[in-house]
Amino acid sequence: MFILGLIVLVLLIIILAAIIGISWYISNRLLRRTPTSKALTIPVTAINDQTVTLKNTKNTRRPGVFGIMGAEGQAIVGPILSSDSETVTRKLVHSTGKLPTNANVAWNTTIYGGLLRDQLELTIQDILIPSVPGDLPAWFVPGKLDTWAILVHGASGTQEQGLRFFRTLSNLGFPLLDITYRGDEGAPASSDGLTHLGDTEWQDLEASVKYALEHGAQHILLYGISLGGSIVETFLDRSSYAHAIQATVLDSPVLNWRATINALVKKNHLPSFVASITEKIISMRTGIHFDTLDQMGKSQVPTLLFHGVGDTTAPIAVSDTFATAHPHVIYHRIADADHTQCWNANPEEYEAKLRSFLAQVPATI
Numbered sequence: 001m002f003i004l005g006l007i008v009l010v011l012l013i014i015i016l017a018a019i020i021g022i023s024w025y026i027s028n029r030l031l032r033r034t035p036t037s038k039a040l041t042i043p044v045t046a047i048n049d050q051t052v053t054l055k056n057t058k059n060t061r062r063p064g065v066f067g068i069m070g071a072e073g074q075a076i077v078g079p080i081l082s083s084d085s086e087t088v089t090r091k092l093v094h095s096t097g098k099l100p101t102n103a104n105v106a107w108n109t110t111i112y113g114g115l116l117r118d119q120l121e122l123t124i125q126d127i128l129i130p131s132v133p134g135d136l137p138a139w140f141v142p143g144k145l146d147t148w149a150i151l152v153h154g155a156s157g158t159q160e161q162g163l164r165f166f167r168t169l170s171n172l173g174f175p176l177l178d179i180t181y182r183g184d185e186g187a188p189a190s191s192d193g194l195t196h197l198g199d200t201e202w203q204d205l206e207a208s209v210k211y212a213l214e215h216g217a218q219h220i221l222l223y224g225i226s227l228g229g230s231i232v233e234t235f236l237d238r239s240s241y242a243h244a245i246q247a248t249v250l251d252s253p254v255l256n257w258r259a260t261i262n263a264l265v266k267k268n269h270l271p272s273f274v275a276s277i278t279e280k281i282i283s284m285r286t287g288i289h290f291d292t293l294d295q296m297g298k299s300q301v302p303t304l305l306f307h308g309v310g311d312t313t314a315p316i317a318v319s320d321t322f323a324t325a326h327p328h329v330i331y332h333r334i335a336d337a338d339h340t341q342c343w344n345a346n347p348e349e350y351e352a353k354l355r356s357f358l359a360q361v362p363a364t365i
Helices: 002-031 114-120 159-171 202-214 227-238 257-267 273-286 316-325 347-360
Strands: 042-047 051-055 066-069 072-083 087-098 104-108 125-129 136-141 147-152 176-179 219-225 245-251 303-308 329-334
Touching: 002 257, 002 273, 042 087, 051 072, 072 114, 087 114, 114 159, 125 202, 136 159, 136 202, 147 159, 147 202, 147 227, 159 176, 159 219, 159 347, 176 202, 202 219, 202 227, 219 227, 227 245, 245 347, 257 273, 257 316, 303 316, 303 347, 316 329, 329 347
Parallel strands: 147 176, 147 219, 219 245, 245 303, 303 329
Antiparallel strands: 042 051, 042 104, 051 087, 066 072, 066 104, 072 087, 125 136, 136 176
8 A cells, every 4th residue: 555655646746747847838938038930941832923832831821911031032922822732822922032942931920021121111210218127129210290109019029020010100190119128139138037928018118108208209109919918008007108198009919818828728738727827837937916917907098909810829809808898999800810910811901990090099190
């Protein structure tokens, strides 16, 4: 009996260690930011002036407008023209550099990053914004309005996530401020080297709002993508500068971190209790109190909300509840869109809804 009991005890210790190890790993994925992979894994099987043919993958068969990036070139690809079990042929909207046949490319949603930023035909200035951890790099585009648009990217993205919206916002006259925050490449790290899921990063947004107000802005439009949405909502809840915010646009926002962790656990086919353990580990490592990051009942400014029906990162059910609870939220559920891909799924429709919303916001246009 003693030996049997010892075996059971050892097994329990092993199981407990495995559960804690898995939860720690998930916490690392959330707290140690790593940009979306740019691995060149998708073969180009044919390319000409009008079309590009790629290996058939989950990404390459998505409807909409996307980017591809090779070792020496980039391109914007549009609608699917044909496909079979092996390949997908899409319209080639624009290319720059070299994208030879039989080379591999990376898939991206940012479209105008890297070599393609010049396609926006905008004067994008590099500036620095003073903040608590140090100077934060940002991009600035001048505009005629006294309402500035400040764009806040997500955890796995960079400033380039906001480039898709530059042309529409700039054409409407908004000065644009596309910011970084602590932990971004080129920006100072947090004191512990970890992201705090918006719990401290909102202070960097506050520094950016303060910068805008000191440089001519009278009102502010906040544009939050994924984690950027959480940062925006946390800022609105905590900052003394929240009164300057005229409106917000949220794209695939993380509005409830418990729901997001639960979704991540479910996505990886793990027991539901792993989410609770992960939450406790994150709180232990960062001091975050998850109740204070629940944004479901706090927003009060006019808000345009986009969320993809196919989002596997930030559960769309959270945005459904958020929109239902707030009459000032204009909500668009986007079919065929995964996380942060609402614009990509249908750029023309997305931009039309954005223009319509901004036309209704006082003191902007």
